[in-house]
Amino acid sequence: MIRDLTSRSRRPWRAAAAAVGASSLLFLAACSGDAAGDGAELENTEGSMTDFAADQQFKATEPLDLSILWTDWPDLPIKDSWRIFDEIAKRTNVTLEPTNIPFSDATEKRSLLISAGDAPEIIPLVYTGEDAPFVSSGAVLPMSDYVDLMPNFQKYVEEWDLGDMIDNLRQDDGKYYMVPGLQEVSVPVFSMIIRKDVFDEVGAKTPETWDELRDALVKIKAKHPESSPLADGFEGQSMLNYAAHAFGTVGGWGFGNGTFWDEDAGEFTYAATSDGYKEMVEYFHGLVEDGLLDPESLTTTSDGSTDELSEKVANSAVFAASGAAGTVEEFRTALKAADPDAEFELVQIAPPGGSAGQVVEPRNFWHGFMLSAEAKDSPHFVAMVQFLDWLYYSPDAREMLRWGIEGETYTKDADGIITIDPDYSLDAFNINPDGKTDLQKDLGFSTFLAEATESRALKESYNSDQFVEYMDTVLATRTPRDPFPPAPLDDTELEQASLLATPLKDTVDTNTLKFILGDRPLSEWDAYVTELEGQNLQGYLDLVNGAQQRFVEKN
Structure with a gap:
């Protein structure tokens, strides 16, 4: 267990088991599809390990250069001097070559690069559902075809009981195009x-x-x-986000596309009219x-x-x-x-x-990664997937990404308790503030890559004892809402839904605030619902429910 660090306190947070058994393994194997079937991808094996397994150190058999999209936070620009890249290269024989984009418009710049075919091979910081716009164009790869090359991913999906959640990632064609960060335990951040x-x-x-x-x-x-x-x-x-679940709805940051699954009716309804x-x-x-x-x-x-x-x-x-x-x-x-x-x-x-x-809220994934379509043609494609499986899901890699280099920046005792070296600090969490060298700002550890996949022990290692108590309370006394069934839209439907959903949400946001503040009397609730209906709310729900029914029939 990883707990209790010297001088523990925190700075403001920034801008988220039992085994599932043979059925999940069968699902994962089935989703691996063509990766082993036609042998085409397996020809691209330069630098790959023939016996790569879960919890094993990945090391390319020859030096590899892999391109990666890197988001710069306003107060945390990437530095050539960051030790994280040297340490990754030392352990894996892989040199990462970042393409930088600013946090302020990262989503827009990422979309432009992907659509133009100019994206790096590795596209991180991708949340569930953000792969949907790139499916029909073939701009990103169906990662479900390649999970047979990812033993760490498969192991922790099983051990942390995430098989059903992985199933919900699938798009209209039955495949998923991003692999998420995995969380052993999930509680509301806010x-x-x-x-x-x-x-x-x-x-x-x-x-x-x-x-x-x-x-x-x-x-x-x-x-x-x-x-x-x-x-x-x-x-x-x-x-509104964390309150909504207790009222049987969704709201605020968690409003999403505005739909809510009605179990009794077997269909999606619109949350903001409920x-x-x-x-x-x-x-x-x-x-x-x-x-x-x-x-x-x-x-x-x-x-x-x-x-x-x-x-x-x-x-x-x-x-x-x-x-x-x-x-x-x-x-x-x-x-x-x-x-x-x-x-x-x-x-x-x-x-x-x-x-x-x-x-x-339902148990959540955290951000993961996609691969650009061009990555499939790389002679080192298999090694790339093996490397990412190690980087995103191996416990040794996760600890390194968070804490740096054992024996230098931190130590770990026989009970797994991590202690940061007195010469180092982690200012993002106000840990050891008297340290001369900051793990994040000066060395590049504890950046967004460190957030993606976390065991409970790793999550506890940098959080306060009070937050650990909070986690225990939520896990013991609260029930996560069941996730909604998948309703993936095809390319044409995505465009139609976007045109309908945006004005609907604008109306919801405006009037929710007006009702709460008293700027619009609650006696006008029915009129507000009528306004939403006049914006073709039913047409929007028909799109979503049609997609859900089609998905069930196909899968």
């Missing part, structure tokens, strides 16, 4: 952070439901009448109306920073707010800056339950 000392002060317990939260906020408001005790800080998108969505909107409207929810926190444009919200927390204007593990430390820093002698207790709590139960 939830609610409370000043537990203040809740205790007014006699309110840690809320398990949204109704209990309201009762607590009323007590806090009575004690601190100048406050608006609850806030979001992310334009409402965070709070009784559950209306109940959620009414709940938050009531909080605003009674001065319990800060309306500014629902409208202030957020760039990922919570400085304004931290100031309100520090000034005792807010006592509960949305955030991730790093936000806890941001609030703590602000409170200490305001009063170095202040005593307080900040706790990230499990998302409250509601009328739909103690339900949270």
Whole structure:
């Protein structure tokens, strides 16, 4: 187990088992399709290992240069001096040649490169569903055809019970074109952070439901009448995201394409017209109306920073707010800056339950990678896939990507406890802040590549003990909502759906905020639904349900 580091604290978070048995292995084998069938790909074996296996060090049998698309964060531009690339080359005989794109418009630039056939061989930082626009053109490879070359991927899909989730990645042709980062355990990254000392002060317990939260906020408001005790800080998108599941719907960041699977009816409905969505909107409207929810926190444009919200927390204007593990430390820093002698207790709590139960978001994948179509013609194609299987799914590679070089930047004892070397820091998580060399900024470790696949132990290694407690609470007391069945659209349908979905979502976003803030009376809910219907909502649902039915028939 990997736990407990020296000088552990965090900076703000940035911009997510039992074996499944023979059936999942059969599925994976079936999806490997042509990779071993016609032998064409297996001719491209330069540099590959003939006996590559799970949990084995990959090392190309001859030096290889592989191109990769690299996203530069605004405060973390790639450096030629980064040790991560030297360490990868030392271990694998592979030199990565990055093509850089800025984070600000990474998705657009990536799409342009792929569509023009100019993308590097390796395309990382791809989330589930982002492969869909490139399927019909053949611009990226169907990765399901090549998972027989990926023993680490297959092993951890089985061990972490992810087979059904992998099945849901398939596009209309029954194949999937990206392989995701795998998470041994999955809990909501964003939830609610409370000043537990203040809740205790007014006699309110840690809320398990949204109704209990309201009762607590009323007590806090009575004690601190100048406050608006609850806030979001992310334009409402965070709070609506983690609240929606408890009301039996989706919202905020998790709204997606707006559809929600109705198990009883056996079809997709539109979430934002449902009784559950209306109940959620009414709940938050009531909080605003009674001065319990800060309306500014629902409208202030957020760039990922919570400085304004931290100031309100520090000034005792807010006592509960949305955030991730790093936000806890941001609030703590602000409170200490305001009063170095202040005593307080900040706790990230499990998302409250509601009328739909103690339900949270479905178990999730994290970002993975695609391969450009041109990669298939490379003489070292097999070695490339083996290398990526090691890089993305091998425990040794994952530990290196997060912590650097064992014996130099960190040590690990017999119990698996990692301790960072005193000369090094990891400022992104405020670990060992007195270290002279930062693992991330100076050496290139703990970048986006480190996030993709994580065991529970690795996730715990850089998170605070309080976040570990949060994970334990969510896993023990909350139920992940079942994922919706696949409904992959073909190329023509994707275009049609986009033209319909965008104005529908704009109407939803605008009116959700108006209803909550009281700028539109809730008595006009039916009129709002009629407006959505007038934007051809039924035509949109017909597209999605038709795709779902077709997928079932074909697969």
